[in-house]
Amino acid sequence: MPDTPEALFAAIQREHPGLIMRIVQAFAPAPGERDDLYQEILLALWQAIPQFGDRSKLSTYVYRVALNCALNWQRSQRRYRDKLQNFARMPAESDPDLPPQVRARLQWLYARIHELPPVDRSLILLSLDRLDYEAIAEITGMSASNVGVRLHRIKQRLAAAAAEITHEI
Template identity: 30%
Template sequence: MSKELEHAFVTELENNQNIVHKVCTLYTNDKDAHNDLFQEITIQLWKAYPKFRGDSKFSTWMYRVALNTAITLYRKSKRKVSTQSYESVIFKIKADEYDETEELQLKLMYKAVKQLGDIDKALVFLYLEDKDYAEISETLGISEVNARVKMNRIKKKLKTILNP
């Protein structure tokens, strides 16, 4: 891979790494698992980057890869996220500290969202990121109508979880 392509990837990843941190927070329960999943998602993004054609925004593509990686690993283990090493590439990415103790409401929301199924979690995540239903449907590979219906059902379910 060329240095230009590597530089472009690192720049995009640095600018959008909060996406990956948020996905990691949804699918892990502790800092070590969060860091392991972050590493695995970064590896998968790097492997897939040469095939990124730019048909969608980088962030949309990144959501899709991150969510697919998290869901795949979550389904495989259900307990602990395993990682693989990718020794041929060394990234020099400035890692922003992601403060998991921001606000009580955010923690409660994450706790409630973690009780949802894999696809529902991803849908809520994208919705909270202010993605429109067209982008949500493209990212998750479902129809726009299906995304809207699912979101309405999820909202009702979250209200029940948060206000028993």
């Protein structure tokens, strides 16, 4: 288990690439806000290192801290931006190396995720990252059966919205 911040961040990068960035993109729609939330999450992870015990998996720890931070993040609180040193910057929203079709689909998907209520947004993020119901339940504190029911409804809604698109994206 990583015992220093450097080792922890290296492990996150190695084992869960893009995890924090996906959460940031799902919770901070405006590009100007992404750096703020991204830095908040890094600070929260840094602060929560003493709470990272052997009992939890690295992914569970990162998802919990990042989601707690994103769900409690308030845009009105970002006025301190100028006072805070910018120690990390979010990279560009979508990778230019991705095929245009995939980029368009991702853009569409992120836009739909933004429209969901915060809890549903968290659930679909975790599900898209291929976490099983038990793991999602552990992160959110919901029961696995509730997670299943909620996710089924969210996916149905998203699938219906996707089916309405007649032109190819």
